[in-house]
Amino acid sequence: MTVDVSEESRTPGTSVEEAVKDYYGKVLASSADLKTSACCTDAAPPPHIAAALGRVHEEVLDRFYGCGSPIPPALEGATVLDLGCGSGRDAYVLAQLVGPTGRVIGVDMTDEQLAVARRHTDWQAQRFGYANVEFRRGYIEDLAAAGIGHASVDVVVSNCVVNLAPDKPRVLAEIFRVLKEGGELYFSDIFADRRLPAALMTDPVLVGECLAGALYTEDFRRLLERNGCTDARTVTASPVTIDDPDIDRKIGFAAFTSRTVRAFKLPLEDRCEDYGQVAVYRGTVPEHPHAFDLDDHHRFRTGKPVLVCGNTADILSATRYAPHFTVTGDKSAHFGLFPCAPADAEGTADVGAACC
Numbered sequence: 001m002t003v004d005v006s007e008e009s010r011t012p013g014t015s016v017e018e019a020v021k022d023y024y025g026k027v028l029a030s031s032a033d034l035k036t037s038a039c040c041t042d043a044a045p046p047p048h049i050a051a052a053l054g055r056v057h058e059e060v061l062d063r064f065y066g067c068g069s070p071i072p073p074a075l076e077g078a079t080v081l082d083l084g085c086g087s088g089r090d091a092y093v094l095a096q097l098v099g100p101t102g103r104v105i106g107v108d109m110t111d112e113q114l115a116v117a118r119r120h121t122d123w124q125a126q127r128f129g130y131a132n133v134e135f136r137r138g139y140i141e142d143l144a145a146a147g148i149g150h151a152s153v154d155v156v157v158s159n160c161v162v163n164l165a166p167d168k169p170r171v172l173a174e175i176f177r178v179l180k181e182g183g184e185l186y187f188s189d190i191f192a193d194r195r196l197p198a199a200l201m202t203d204p205v206l207v208g209e210c211l212a213g214a215l216y217t218e219d220f221r222r223l224l225e226r227n228g229c230t231d232a233r234t235v236t237a238s239p240v241t242i243d244d245p246d247i248d249r250k251i252g253f254a255a256f257t258s259r260t261v262r263a264f265k266l267p268l269e270d271r272c273e274d275y276g277q278v279a280v281y282r283g284t285v286p287e288h289p290h291a292f293d294l295d296d297h298h299r300f301r302t303g304k305p306v307l308v309c310g311n312t313a314d315i316l317s318a319t320r321y322a323p324h325f326t327v328t329g330d331k332s333a334h335f336g337l338f339p340c341a342p343a344d345a346e347g348t349a350d351v352g353a354a355c356c
């Protein structure tokens, strides 16, 4: 099996990276300069994130170029790494959610973006009442050079960055190197429904607008598998619209989606298997008292038992989500492949069997 993305392999400092630095450092002055909806999100944030955004400096918000909201729940005390943190919007939101006992490290390669992020660290620390964010200059393909140690991070997040990296296999390998066992990758990015012609990577606008390097969903799955991750979950997915006629003419033959995906550093199976295990959400994540959404088809209502596959049982019992769930049963008896249930009327299969 050939995964075409590795053919793009280059070391940091290549022409693609220089074009991306130029685009985010010099061409764009604010989110309003973007030409497509790929690197921006219109979705209204949930109340706790909206409140946290209200405490972030205006200049940081102005230079937000993300395509989603890679902010998972239950972060208190966690060490979070934000890959391609840009001006620091998500990092400063995460800083409030991890609280004074947690920490956030943002890594980015573009000096102009880092300058905005760093300009406000003292102001933000005063606002929060504690200092727990730092920004490091570096390439997400080489997190060791940025001083990120093995198994040192609870959560890796990223907002519209992996598509820009020419060497995606190295990025994924680095992510799974720095994650602790049971740690989570939770990221938003642009995905394509096919492998895109490599020649498009020479167009700085198509690259900068997060389209030419978009991850082909199946190659992304293969890259995760190479790193031992056989069961990633889609949390949200929405189509990307290309309104600019010039951009549409060049790349409109492919369909793009903006997705938020979560994956865990856990030895999961490559299919959902049925061991008769049951999970109950305790309703204890403060901002989610009534239900916990694991992905786009697993909604756990507080107190309601749900039959889950072995992988979901492991995710809910061997990660930082464990204190919030009661998982019963083990893997001593196997009942075959886990039956996939159609989503219920709300788009969530919470009525018994659900699979991934």
Ligand SMILES: C[S@@+](CC[C@H](N)C(=O)[O-])C[C@H]1O[C@@H](n2cnc3c(N)ncnc32)[C@H](O)[C@@H]1O
Pocket: 017, 020, 021, 024, 039, 063, 064, 065, 066, 067, 083, 084, 085, 086, 087, 088, 089, 090, 107, 108, 109, 110, 113, 138, 139, 140, 141, 158, 159, 160, 161, 164, 165, 166, 210
């Ligand atoms: C679309 S912007 C998103 C910035 C930020 N995540 C946000 O939501 O505003 C992409 C950012 O990723 C950074 N970036 C792209 N490729 C990178 C790489 N290989 N290593 C480090 N940073 C990178 C760019 O410098 C830029 O700041």
